[in-house]
Amino acid sequence: MSYDYPLPNPQDYDVSLKTGFLPEDLPLAELPEYFKPWEKIAKVIPALLLTHRVRSAIDKQVPLLSTANLKTEAEYRRAYSVLGFLAHAYIWGVSEPTNKLPESIAKPWIEVSDHLRLPPIGTYAGLCLWNYQPIFGDLHELLENGHENISDPSEFLDNIQTITTYTGSLDESWFYLVSVYFEYIVD
Template structure:
């Protein structure tokens, strides 16, 4: 990633949803969109444990190699993995294969370690509320977050 007029932000707006249509992409997106409620109700681990090993597969994304889709998958899987680990009363020490396998594949594809990095948490995790307006604090929203609070949104969007 180089430096552009927008600092370290990507040249093109990050994807809010996948251009590649698949059941697993839809499932990843649905889980990530529901993280605030799943965390508040203590249902993250229960939801993940119900999945079969290929339910969060990113193989279709790896075949298509759409950069925006792969960055979105990295962000989604990072949020889901961290919510799984930290979303219970005490941290889970093991990450199930259903999350770990696609997360590691995506991270390798992106040349990054499987962690919720600054890129996945901030740089590739925003959208313009009004696409006709420039980037500003009043015109930026988060694609993914944990609890959907104003404090969390501002903590991240201030960097955009």
């Protein structure tokens, strides 16, 4: 017995025919100025974790910001990634984990997660797919031309870096970036 079911359209599921699960446009490296308090802490998470000051920094420096100021899907994706890093650093970043997040992180993270239809937790999308940027400006050209035009696939991997990490280590960055590489390069 055979069934004839139409194949789903990948784009209905945010899957690109060109880049797979990666967005066709490069991830945002930074949110607009309004969201600077989130970005400011995200940039120094490794130092705050090392000194066990991440909770106090978030509590003192991160006000409750409105997600109504997010305008594009790229901004929502970056917000999801940043808030995920902040939330997990807040929960696990000192000697005693906590089961509570401040409203300034929890409320916008839930709103952004609802918009993206993702759970408010560190996900593959937030850690990897929306958390890389080019080292040199030609990565966008590589993406536009499609991976079949890249003569050496390591060109792609050699030209990306993570935007946000917990440790600042190369090992953590490579853990995320290898996934990006395989999402994009492997057919």
